[in-house]
Structures are given as structure tokens and as C-alpha cells.
Amino acid sequence: MDDTVDDTVNDDLDLDAFTAAVESFNRFYIRLPTLEKLSFTTLSVLDTLAFSDRPMRLTDLTRTEQITQPAITQLVTRLERDGLVQRRPDPSDGRAVLVHITEAGRRICRSRRDDRTRHLSPLIAQLTAEQRKALAGALPALTRLAELGRNRP
Template sequence: MSKAEDLERIVVAAHALTRIAAIETRNEAPAAQWRTLSILRTEGPLRLGELARESRVTQPGMTRLVTQLHEAGLVERVEDPSDSRATVVSATAAGLRALDAWLVQLSSALAPRFADLDDDDWAALSRAATILATRTSMTMEASR
């Protein structure tokens, strides 16, 4: 198998894991909510347009989502001090707690699927997770 095919398999498997976890946790919150809160935790406050671009949704779609998250107390919206026409969005403490709780739900839901792995397989997954986390953070920084 080629390196490109291995990367493709990782991406497809990651999407499948996300879908499986969402189904098994019975969490009805949209994936975009968790993706948005994750981006805000990693990147800090962002202008609405930047947040839409990072999340790969339209600006009107992000505006709707941010309105819902704001009404739920998960994000704050403030006027950008450098441009009164723009809005800056940040995660609230409640939003970060909700994200943390969801991540615990995800790992708990997925744990049984991996319970039979031996120490070598766990070490391989741990190493892969470290490499992926490093490479994805490098890519995100370079795209700015």
C-alpha cells in the first residue's frame, strides 16, 4: 500500500470513528458545534469570518451556528475593537466544559472497540496520534 493510500485510510477511519461515536453516544448536538468549540479552544477568539473559514462552513451558516451557541451560553460574541463591523467569537467556560464532557463521552463510547488491543497496538496508536496531532497543528499554523 502506498503512503498516499495510508493517509487516505487514516482520514476515512477518522471520519468513521466520529460518526460511530456520535451514534453510540446518542449526542444530538451537530458535529459543527463541537468542531467550532474545538477550533475556539485551540485558536482562541476569532472573527466570525475566520471561524467560518477554519470550520469550512459559509459565513451565514456560521452566523446561525454562533447564534445558537451564544443562546446556549457556549460562546461569547463581542464587537471587534479594531473594526466595529466585525464580531469576535470566543468559547465560554461553559462551552469548554461541554466540549470536555463530549470528548469524555467519545472516548468512553469508542473504548470497547479497542479493548482487545495488545500493548504493541496501543503503542502504535499512541505514536500515530502524536504524529497526527503534531502534523495537523503544523499544517493549520502554516495555512494562516
């Protein structure tokens, strides 16, 4: 696989600066204080299930979360014990199971988003009107970029 960057994409966007800004923001964002104190991987699995809005196989979660099959199996077992997910047989393949997020799992995801919104609000208020407008203008592109990333094989 060729890791070179296509310069035609860079005409109006410094990809290195974009990557650095996203990484910097992400480091800050994932560490915002929240009431729900769960591991990053646990929260990532819940968020993946909530956002996809469909049940997923363990093998799919292994791929999206980039952890081993035994690790995801152990994590899902813990989440099921805590009432945050349920495992059900896959109707299209009796040998497989589908992992469903429960309402309790969804509440955790909503709570974390609400907590983060509360922490971001006063910070965003310190931005200039032009900076807030720039953020608002970037939302469609960032949303589309996330969609493209999720749909990659």
C-alpha cells in the same frame, strides 16, 4: 495548483493507505455515542473555539468550518442564545466582532471527549500491546500533522 503527490514523501509511508485509514477512523470516531446531541457543525465550531483558545472573527470561522457567512452568523446567533458562545467587539476593529467560547461551551467539548474516551477504552483494550504501542508512537506525528494543517493559509 499541482495536485500530484511528491514521491519523496512516500518513501516510508503509503499516503493512500494512510488517508484511507484516517478517513475510516474518522467516520467511526465522529459517530461515537455521546450525551451531547448537537449537530456536527455546531460541535465543530465549539471545538474550533475551545482548541484555538482564543476568540475568533466570524470570517475566520467561515473559513475553518467551510460554511457561508450567513450560515455561520445564524449558527453563532443560536450558540449565543444557548449560552455556549459570546460575541464581543474586536478591540482592534470596532466594525468586527470576536466570538468567545463560554464555560458552558467548554463543558460540552469536555463531555464529548470524555464520552469518546469511555467508548474507545474497551476497544483499545482489545488491541495487542504492539498495536497500542504503535498508536502511542504515532501520536507526536499525528499531533504535528494537525498543527501543520491548522497553520496552512
